[in-house]
Amino acid sequence: MTMKEVEAKMGPKNFVRIHRSYIVNMHAIRRHEGRRVELVNGEVLPVGRSFLKGFMG
Structure with missing residues (x-):
């Protein structure tokens, strides 16, 4: 299953794609902060440039 397929199944309501891998x-x-997100569990993930506009918008 591709990330696009996973993204489509989850829907846009509670989930957001922030990177080609996340x-x-x-x-x-x-x-x-900038191009990084910190999760409630303390993990820090990058936000891909091509996903930044969709994430911030």
């Missing part, structure tokens, strides 16, 4: 639950994001 789809995250919006409720799991503690904060974002």
Whole structure:
């Protein structure tokens, strides 16, 4: 299954694709700074340039 297929199944309501390798639950994001997001579990993930506009918008 491709990331696009996973993204389509999850729907845009609670999940957002932030990188070609990451789809995250919006409720799991503690904060974002520049091109990085910190999750509530403390993990820090990159936000891909091509996904930044969709993530911020």
